[in-house]
Amino acid sequence: MTSDVPLIAPASVPPAVPPIEVPCPQCAVRADPESLRCPSCREDLAALVRLRYAGRIDYNEAVAAVRAGDDPAARVLLRRALAAEPGLQPARELLAVVEARLGAGSGGT
Numbered sequence: 001m002t003s004d005v006p007l008i009a010p011a012s013v014p015p016a017v018p019p020i021e022v023p024c025p026q027c028a029v030r031a032d033p034e035s036l037r038c039p040s041c042r043e044d045l046a047a048l049v050r051l052r053y054a055g056r057i058d059y060n061e062a063v064a065a066v067r068a069g070d071d072p073a074a075r076v077l078l079r080r081a082l083a084a085e086p087g088l089q090p091a092r093e094l095l096a097v098v099e100a101r102l103g104a105g106s107g108g109t
């Protein structure tokens, strides 16, 4: 088993948050994780998912930004993620890493 893919991600980047699970408000059936539709009534639950998991979606995008080396973009996304979901601990930890790297002194408000 060989891997040609170079490991460019810093060791400090945590994994993305667990998969999103949103039940259909009408059927209480979990949305299909790929189509984001209710398997029972076929209702499109994507908007509901975005609403409820806005913080996680921003966090996942922030992880991608960090991997791409775009710390400033990651910082914006992580702050937004924490505004949407203050208890999102992985976002808090990654924000600390990113802010330390960007330099705490240049932050301002």
Ligand SMILES: [Zn+2]
Residues within 6 Å of the ligand: 024, 025, 026, 027, 028, 029, 038, 039, 040, 041, 042, 043
């Ligand atoms: Zn349904």
